[in-house]
Every structure is written in C-alpha cells, then in structure tokens.
Amino acid sequence: MRVTLAMKPAERSFIPIEAEAIVPKNFLAGTDISVWRGNRELRLDEVFSVSVEGDADRPEDVEVVLSGDETFRLKRVGEYMDGGKIVVLGGIGMHCGNFMSGGTIEIHGNADGWLGREMAGGTILCRGDAADYCASGYRGGRKGMTGGTVEVFGRAGDFLAESLAGGTVIVHGGAGDMAGAEMHGGTLIVHGDCSRPAANMKAGSCYVYGTAHGMLPTFKKIGAVQHDGRTLIQFTGDIANRGKGNLFVKDYRYLD
Template sequence: MLAAGEIERLQITGGTIYDPANAIPESFIRMNRIKLTLKKSPTVVLEAEVITPDYFLERSNEEICTSVVYHGKREKRLDEFFDVEGEYSDCIEIHGDLHRVRHVGRAMTRGEVIIHGDVGMHLGALMNGGGIEVFGNTGDWVGGEMKKGKIHIHGDAGQQVGAAYRGSMVGMKGGTILVDGNAGIEVGMRMRRGMIVIGGTARDFAGLQMKGGTIVLCGGAEIRTGAWMQRGTIISLKDIALMPTFAESGIYNPTFLNVYSRHLNTLGIQLPFAEVDGRYRRYSGDQGVPGKGEILIWEPVV
C-alpha cells in the first residue's frame, strides 16, 4: 500500500503502474524529456551544477524546481530562473542565453544535454559519459578534465577547451570535443587521451604541455602550438608557424589517419589522408622539454 504522498509520484507507462522509487524503464526516461526555459537572466554568475542528467533522472518536477543554485553567493531555487517541464529523465533540453550560467553537465555520466543558446564556463567539466550539444557559443574550460562522452559546440568556444585546471597536472583523459567555430588559448592543455577537433582557428598555445591524445586543427592555429608537449598528436590542415624546438622528421601519410578519418566521417568531419590529395609534413618535439610528441601539417597537392 502506497502512502498518500507517494500516489502523486506514480506514472502510467505501457499500461503498468510506474513507481520512480524503483528501477526506471529506459523507454520512460527517453519519452519524458526535461525542458528548461530561461525566464530570468542572471545579473551575476549562476552556479548550476544541479543541471545534469544524473541529478534530474531521480527527481520529480517539484524536486527539480526546488533544486538549489547559487546566484553569486546567494542560494536560489532553480525555478526562479527557469520554467521547468518534465521529470525523471536523463534527457535535458535548455533554451535561452546562458552565458552567465556555469557548470552545466558537470561530472555527468549518462544521458544528453541539448542547449539552444550560448552557455557559460565549465560546460561538461569532469564529464564521464553521455553527450552535450550546444547550438551557440560557450565560455572557458569546456570539457575541463573530462574522461568520457562527447561534446559538440556548433559555435565558438572560449579558452582552455579540454584543459587541466590550474594546479592539476592532467587535463582531458578521454572522450571527444568538437568545436565547429574558433577556440581560445590553451586548447587541450595537459590532455592525456581523447580527441579535440577545432573547425576554425585555435589561438595561442594549442596543445600546451600535451601528454597524449589528438588535437585536429581544421583552420590552423596562432603562435606556440605544441609548446612543451611531451606526447600526443596535433594535426593541422592549414600551415602554421612552429617553434624552433620542433624538428622536421619526414613527409608521409600516416596509416592511422585512415582509421581517424573513418571515425571523424561519422561525426561529419572530413580528414584528408589519401596520397593523391596530398601528404603530411611531420615535426617532432617539443625538444626543449624534451618531448616525443608530433605535429602533422597537411600539404595538399597543387
């Protein structure tokens, strides 16, 4: 026998009584997407770590509405800033200009977050699964120290994409970050594994202190690319200026790029690798560390 307060929590799915205290059917989770619509723009930074699929999955609409966010140093309810529709789901859709909203998708392990508009710093930081898609621009530290999952930005990204936080020795440890537009400084700083693809231009210090993984720069980069890198691969489809601590070590078409190209094709990204189209000039470094990383610069057939 259910208590009176529990009756309101019951949902009917597939002709059976659904109690959210028990296991949640996957079909119910996918069907019951949660929608957040910004109704009041924050006047200062809004810390919203609760906006994650893991947190929303186990909560009713009322519990989501009363979730605590921090407007500056003051505790506020989530529904003071957002209209909330839906409950008990790991699929979240957000509408509005969230450039002052931080930590969306922090440490998420499952589900998806879709954002229609700009979003602030630390999107998907410490992420360990699931997917985030943004139809807008993002702030700094997108996917900071993430381990798994995929983030796709259909606009520009700020600084330190997939990078380590200050004082941390290891940045991104896995997963994929796609940025259709440009990115700021220190893309992939201290990253260990994973892949970052920048469709536009990256600013200074792309791959700073890189320890592994792959960065693809479709539009090239500005100065000091690969500074102090120890391992890993940076691929640039445009000619870039390199530091003198990188030594040229051949012109060839790496066989592993065939595998990369097939994977990136599934993500809508074309990575050239055929000899009839051109070759890659390889540079090793940063020999000032010393390091064993590599930078591959595409040279198309003219």
C-alpha cells in the same frame, strides 16, 4: 524523459548562475534542485520555466534541454556528468562539462572558457566557438582531458587542449596561441591556423591542417606524410621535453 528548462528574464542578468546541479542523473528524483546566483540559493523554478515529459530509471534515458536568451550566464552545467544528454539552445557559460565521464552535451551557440575541463569520457559538441582553455586542465594542474571527445565547429581560443592526456579534440576552425601545450597523450586536430602548437609536448599527436604560426624550433622535421587524404609535414618533439610527441602541419612559419 525530457526536462525542458527555459530561462526566465532576470533584472540582474549580469550575475552568473552556478548550475553544477544541472546533470541528467539529478532529475531522476524530480526537479527539487537548487542553483546559486551570487550568494543566493534559488529553486530551479525561480530561474527557469520547468517542464517534464515522460520518466526514466537511469541517467542514460534523461535529456535536459536549456533554452532562453541568457543561457550564457549558466556556469558548470554538466559538471561530473556520467550519462544522458544535455542540449543547450544557445550559448553556455564557463566550465561546462567539468570532469564529465559520460553522456553527451550539445551546445548550439558559443561556449565560454574551460569547456570540457579535465573531462574523462563522453562527448561535447559545440556548434559555435569555444573560448580559452577548451578541453584543458586547470591553472597549475598537470593533467587535462583524459578521455572522451570534444568537437568544436567554430574557432577555439588560446591554450586549447592544454595538458591533454587522452581522448580526441577536434576544432573545425582555427585556434589561438599555444594549442596542445604540454600535451602528454591523446589527439588534437585543428582544421585551421593556430600559433605555437604543441609547445613542450611530451607525447600524443597534434594535427594542424592550416598554418602553424610561430613554429617552435625545438621540433625535429621528419618529412611529408599522408593523413586523412592530406599531405602534412611531420615533426617530432618537443625535444625540449623528451621529444616523443608527433606534430603534423600543413604549413608552418617560424617566429621572426
């Protein structure tokens, strides 16, 4: 079953749309679904041109395709998603894939903040860049992503994979400040540069295939190791917080 949702142009296009109802399982009962623009509840067909091909008996057999020039205004798409697939033919707004536990979300543009926030399973593929707090917990929380995979083919912003507890996060470009801060499980891989990675980590593994700028002095250098055909420098730490995590970097620079 394929559900295609093409966004209609809107006069007040600066207002984001709360679209947590857009998850594959909700379309098993039809398209009588609502979204919110500000304080107005809108039918799906007031915001999108809707077309449906085929049918399905389970979420795993439902694919939702979002298109249009303003998909970046859609927030919370795929929240609590547990199966099926969502394809975004453009950018997407904040909190895409919140608490996701299964299925696949593929974004062909950029993703706004908190992509894959506190997800527990499934796969998110972002073909563009991801903004701050990708694959992280929420402000004040102690547990971020616990399972699944997030893969970003561009860059990621600050606080990538903050409080990561499980699963795998891969960024093919660089990342901003504090990647992997407060990690206590899982695996984070950054192919480019980042700054102050894995600060205050308790457990888990963080790999930086570029340069770790502002390297914290509370990591203990072990020596060179081979990983995935690369020679990396292994550190254990953060010794400011039990020192049980592992940080691997291609190169590093301490703060001046």
